[in-house]
Amino acid sequence: MSFTSLGFFILAAACTCVYYLLKSSHRWICLLLFSALYYAAAGPVFLLFVLFAAFTTWVGGRYAVGQKKAAVAIPLLLDFGVLAYLKYSAFAVSLLNLLPGVSLGLPQTLLPLGISFYTFQSAGYLLDVYWKRCEPEENFFRYLLFVGFFPQLMQGPIGRCSTLMPQLQEGHAFDILQIRRGLWRICWGLFKKLLIADNAALYVNTIFDEYQSIQSLGLQGVLMYSVQLYMDFSGGIDIALGVAELVGIHLDENFRQPYFAQSLTEFWHRWHITLGTWMKDYLFYPVSLSGWMGSFRKMCRKRFGKETGRAMAVGVANLIVFLAVGIWHGPAWHFIAYGLYNGVIISVSGLLTGTFRKWKRALGIKDSMRWFQGFRMLRTFAIVNVSWFLDRSGSVPQALQMLTSSFRGSIFSLTVIRSDDLQYCLLHFLPVLIGCVIVLIVSIFKERKKNVLAWAAGLPGWVLPAVFAAVLIAAALLGNKESGGFIYANF
DSSP states (O other): OOOSSSHHHHHHHHHHHHHHHSSSHHHHHHHHHHHHHHHHOOOOHHOOOOOOOOHHHHHHHHHHHOOHHHHHHHHHHHHHHHHHHHHHHHHHHHHHSSSOOOOOOOOOOOOOOOOHHHHHHHHHHHHHHHTTTTOOOSOOHHHHHHOOOOOHHTTTOOOOOOHHHHHHHHHOOOHHHHHHHHHHHHHHHHHIIIIIHHHHHHHHHHHHTTTOOGGHHHHHHHHHHHHHHHHHHHHHHHHHHHHHTTOOOHHHHHHSOOOOOSSSSHHHHHHHHHHHHHHHHIIIIHHTTTTHHHHHHHHHHHHHHHHHHHHHHHHHHHHHHHOOOOOOHHHHHHHHHHHHHHHHHHHHHHHTHHHHHHHHHTTOOOOOOOOHHHHHHHHHHHHHHHHHHHSSSHHHHHHHOOOOHSSSSSOOOOOOOOOOOOHEEEEEEEHHHHOOOHHHHHHHHHTTTOOHHHHHHOOOTTTHHHHHHHHHHHHHHSOOOOOOGGGGGOO
């Protein structure tokens, strides 16, 4: 059930109405039932995977209190084993088939919606209980709601038990301003998805799917993809946060104006924030504090000095984290290359921090200089867009071919999606252009710490339905009718 479908909004509206009609102490049951209904609508068998992930980690959490490693290890192996089989078994078999004399049939598996998200969320809970960051939940059904809360089930954000679980169990009072904030957030997400992302997808799909005949348009394709991916993913998150807001629940923010970042490290602190913090807390720190990493750090310090040795150890940990990020994105070499590309750049940047500092001092450059901030922002945007070639292409050779040929001949064509119909192409390009300008203006205000959502919620009551109607009418007239679902729902 897509976040842009009529069925989803009927379900969200019904859930909101029933929620406030029930007693405060029973409202979490409403959320649980509607969450089960939402996921069962995608396929009843998918619900079994959510139940399995929830049950194994709930049982593990009950026994992990006594620092029993087996109570943590067994559920994690089971849940990540299921995820690995469903998502990566075909890729693994294809690698085995490269060996001489090996010819195995590819396994036929289905991939439940959002399995990566709820697997990571439940694993985070189990580790938090083991590390005594939160108390284990005694009631399985309350915990099941934490794992399967329907607005965040399909594409996040990845929640933490310490902040999300108490909100889900609390019966929130009806608040009209809160409802309006939620509706504005939903409207904003629909605007980004239906009018910007889906129209940009027309150009992206044409250029990347037919790259061999239109190689010179690779730059246009990747810039459109940078728009599509951000508007698609952040738009879906806006809808999820807005629906949760309708019942008084505040999910974690997942984006913070990422294209304003001045380094690749800062970009990842602004992009898919909850995945980044999950990787930091449950992978980066455990790796960094492990015994073998301590030995490696000491060896590097002796050989290269204190600062360089520390940077090398952090760099190795970052490479491991971003390899995991690449694998998380999908079972393909271009995703692995995408992760390693980010990891290598961040690791090398860490190693060269001292050198960069000396260069800036010699040239009289200060980080507070506006022109230098602008340069760093453009440099980071260019680095990120190189990674988008790897993320969107079907293979590493395709990504490299499109990257190297991007600046040959013509680099822009408005009529690439339909060469014989300029009007059709304009109808789908103008919403992207105008939409990006609007998002840029809002992002500048947000970057300056202005609460745009609170301002919108304070407007006269007639403004919200008028804007909502305008967005839906514009989407009906100018939207891409053949667009698929949300990109990250596939993960």
